[in-house]
Amino acid sequence: MNGQLIPTLYTWAGENDRLEQLTAHFYAKVAQDEILAPVFLHMSAEHAQHVAHFIGEVFGGPKRYTETDGGSHASMVEHHIGKHLTEKQRRRWLALLLDSADEVGLPDDPEFRSALVGYLEWGSRLAILNSQIDENPITESEPMPKWGWGETGGPYNQ
Template structure:
């Protein structure tokens, strides 16, 4: 009998865990001296939408694209023109990982490697895209998919 490897979504504990993570995290963001300025106009549904986005990327079905009517292009659009800095990115990442530890998100090396890999990749793209005047991602572009291992090669814009 072949062993079935769970998705990152399943391994983390499913939607409830991602919603808990983002709810606790964005409460910290709102209280943070530096990040609160970036997120001051955040909608009450923001944390849930981000949870659904991450959950979908990690294999949780079409929670963001079908449930929230989102897309990869729509998520990228939220960052366009925000002029995010490396300092803000690092602070955002630090608070998110701190929250993951505090709430008991899966902490085994394999999961955390994949989790941190995605957060590093996504947050660095957010900084790059935040410097742009227009969205480089078209509506037809698929949602990112993240698994247990490999990267997609070097970043080459355009």
């Protein structure tokens, strides 16, 4: 990047407004989806916003999830405990979220999408694992995950 600072994924994605737009759009689709609607039947009105704040924090943005929403990495994991999620549900969740990313205009450059898909794959596979157990394996002292550009090293720059 010719000596320029590499932006966080949060900044590159469009910051909080864009992430909230993404999750609102996504959860509107989920509510209409026969595979996922039953899983999210009892989600709070603030759920989409909390998920946007969680992703934003993981992607290097402000600590809205932990400081404003009162959440932690352990509390996010707790939402999945005992839900017995399936691979079919995980794949549908991923497909709808990636479709939503396109529909709300998240950056589509290969580097950002590689980082986004990498995070969503990692997180959704952990959600499956955690949904099969009865006790949270994460303690409140566990730090929030941090996700960056990974192997791509930053946004594409010709």
